[in-house]
Amino acid sequence: MRRAVCPGSFDPVTNGHLDIVARASNLFDEVVVAVGVNKSKNRLFTPDERIDMLRTACEPYPNVSVDGFTGLLTDFCRDRGIRTIVKGLRAVSDFDYELQMAQMNASLAEVETVFVPTSPEYSFLASSVVKEDATFGGDVSALLPAFVHERLVRRLAERDQGSR
Ligand code: PNS
Numbered sequence: 439m440r441r442a443v444c445p446g447s448f449d450p451v452t453n454g455h456l457d458i459v460a461r462a463s464n465l466f467d468e469v470v471v472a473v474g475v476n477k478s479k480n481r482l483f484t485p486d487e488r489i490d491m492l493r494t495a496c497e498p499y500p501n502v503s504v505d506g507f508t509g510l511l512t513d514f515c516r517d518r519g520i521r522t523i524v525k526g527l528r529a530v531s532d533f534d535y536e537l538q539m540a541q542m543n544a545s546l547a548e549v550e551t552v553f554v555p556t557s558p559e560y561s562f563l564a565s566s567v568v569k570e571d572a573t574f575g576g577d578v579s580a581l582l583p584a585f586v587h588e589r590l591v592r593r594l595a596e597r598d599q600g601s602r
Pocket of ligand 1: 539
């Protein structure tokens with residue numbers, strides 16, 4: 439059984455993430471989308487919310503499951519018997535950081551990282567950019583599943599209300 443993990447923060451999941459998950463689901467028998475839930479002040483959505491949105495978004499892929507993890511990704515891989523990490527590469531600018539992570543992870547456990555080139559239409563897409571644009575009223579509806587877009591707009595409005 440060929441298993442792989444697609445790790446990330448997914449705050450929130452974008453069509454770019456789903457492009458990588460869909461392609462990983464064609465390459466591996468089982469794919470676990472692993473949501474890093476290490477503490478960070480800067481998240482817009484809670485770990486449970488991010489996991490919940492991903493579960494809905496990944497419903498079309500029967501061999502994909504979604505889970506959260508704390509601590510090291512390599513510990514999660516070891517616990518699950520997973521030896522492959524799949525990461526999307528959008529541009530050369532991703533490469534330095536991703537190479538460092540891949541080499542660090544390989545030094546911590548018996549895991550290989552497989553890089554999948556992001557489809558060109560998503561090469562600029564990142565959750566951080568989507569949040570920034572949406573905060574200032576940009577239309578990001580084409581970049582996310584419709585239900586995620588609705589939740590994003592609602593959350594930003596709640597945050598806006600809370601800060602007044
Ligand atoms: O979507 P992101 O923010 O690029 O995801 C980053 C994530 C969650 C994949 C990465 O930060 C991670 O693996 N965190 C867990 C801690 C860890 O294992 N770090 C790598 C060893 S240096």
